[in-house]
Amino acid sequence: MVTTDIRLALPTEYDEVGELTVEAYAADDFIPEGSDYGLTLGNAADRAAKAELWVAADGTELLGTVTFCMPGSVYGELGGDGEGEFRMLAVSAKARGLGTGTALSQHCIDRSRELGFHRVVLSSASYMATAHRLYERLGFTRLPERDWSPRPGVDLFAFSLDL
Numbered sequence: 001m002v003t004t005d006i007r008l009a010l011p012t013e014y015d016e017v018g019e020l021t022v023e024a025y026a027a028d029d030f031i032p033e034g035s036d037y038g039l040t041l042g043n044a045a046d047r048a049a050k051a052e053l054w055v056a057a058d059g060t061e062l063l064g065t066v067t068f069c070m071p072g073s074v075y076g077e078l079g080g081d082g083e084g085e086f087r088m089l090a091v092s093a094k095a096r097g098l099g100t101g102t103a104l105s106q107h108c109i110d111r112s113r114e115l116g117f118h119r120v121v122l123s124s125a126s127y128m129a130t131a132h133r134l135y136e137r138l139g140f141t142r143l144p145e146r147d148w149s150p151r152p153g154v155d156l157f158a159f160s161l162d163l
Contacts (some may be wrong), residue, residue: 004056004063004100006107009048017055017065018042024064024090030125032154041088051075054107056091056100063095066104068111078121078146078158084112085121089131101134109138113163120163123148123156135159 009017021041025031031038044065047053052068069076069085079085086108091100112120121143124131139161146158 004058004103006054006056006103009044009053009055009065011045011048013055013062014044014048014053016062017053018044020062020092021065021088021090024092027093028128030128032151035151035154041090047075047088052111054104056095056104058095062092063098064089064091064100064104066090066108068108070115077123077148077156078143082117083119083121083160084108084115084117087122101131102138105134105138109161109163118163120161121146122159124159126155126157132157132159135161 019042021044022038025041026038031041044053047067051070051073054066054068055062056064066086067075067088069079069087071079071081071083075087076085077087086105089101089104109120122135124135140159143158143160147156149155
């Protein structure tokens, strides 16, 4: 595991955070053809304005990012009262396998506890098996009653962790 600092993204980093997010999702073929999801992933400034945009950094090098959604955030998909939510977890190619995704996910769990939430929830596309293994290692369980689909052909699995 690399030494990382988890902190809020700086405004001067928003473009780089957006690029990192798009590149990570595109590398795994996670941007559905014909969708505008790449634009959403790339708009880090909007995520920072309407949610909490966190980065994992090693010095000045960005290794990964995650968007933490407070209840009521326009970026929230599943979260209700008393639930933290995170999404758009992305790790740069050079930081994969080094614990960056785990560190960012754990930060969201810790952030939820800090805010007094009773649960953390998230959605993950059915084909994101590596992410599912990460969430399960952290203690998340499937929440099938909240599975949903934003568009035909994209099935999202819900996961939760009671705090």
